[in-house]
Amino acid sequence: MPELPEVEITRRGIEPLLVGRRVVAVRVYNARLRWPVPRALARRLPGREIHSVTRRAKYLLVGTDAGTLILHLGMSGSLRLVPEGLPPERHEHLDFALGDRRVLRLRDPRRFGAALWTPRDPLIHPLLRHLGPEPLGPDFDGARLHRMARGRRAAVKTFIMDGRVVAGVGNIYANEALYRAGIHPARAAGRIALPRYERLAGALREVLAEAILQGGTTLRDFVSSDGAPGYFSIRLRVYGKGVGGACERCGTVLASRVIGQRSSVYCPRCQR
């Protein structure tokens, strides 16, 4: 599932395809994504010169001087570059024809993704307006986490997955960062001291940056015609090891339970 690093790698993959160019046509095969694909998208985007491809949380923002395409890959979305004329397969919902016999095509089996159009500053769009700082940006640090956590009784894992606290942290990387920081995922967010939040902020940055770096090595093949982008295999230390897996640090069998409706994996000994 595309987490922030995959979305960032996707951004880097499509940026050189789009910036300075125009989409000549948008074709909607199935408008039923998380929200209906608005007609305005096919009406407004074509013909506009694209000046930027940026990312905010897990949203991709394709900017023109008339408005912005907002893309979200949900949990099963991916973009591929295919030749013009290739009929869409099952689960391929949307085409952005690039006018050079190439088409950027959105595939999303579960349709949790979105493709929207806004004529205004995308950062004030309702979906983006309340997002917290980018975890890899300058405004994110342990002090801020600590401050925002004051009085909060929700589990710290739920807390850091709240986009208003920090943008774009999904389940996998929340698990990994908490493991690296030695913090129990179910601990109340408001009962963690500043130095531990500093560790957590560092761990989050570190694990995300590592994953992006790793994804970068597969960037060459990204959005190639033969399928999914290289969703990379950063070595996850806890997530996916749940049942019977052992902590690499102490050997204790990892615990697995649902916290905030999300499966969580942690070392009951190293994480407090």
Added chain:
DNA sequence: AGTGCGGCCTGTCCGC
């Protein structure tokens, strides 16, 4: 205000 939960959707996996 903060918290928790329902719902959207389908591929995969598990148990029978």
Added chain:
DNA sequence: TGCGGACAGGCCGCAC
């Protein structure tokens, strides 16, 4: 072996 059902997952939007 085949089938049905549970589950996973991001994240909005509602209810309390």
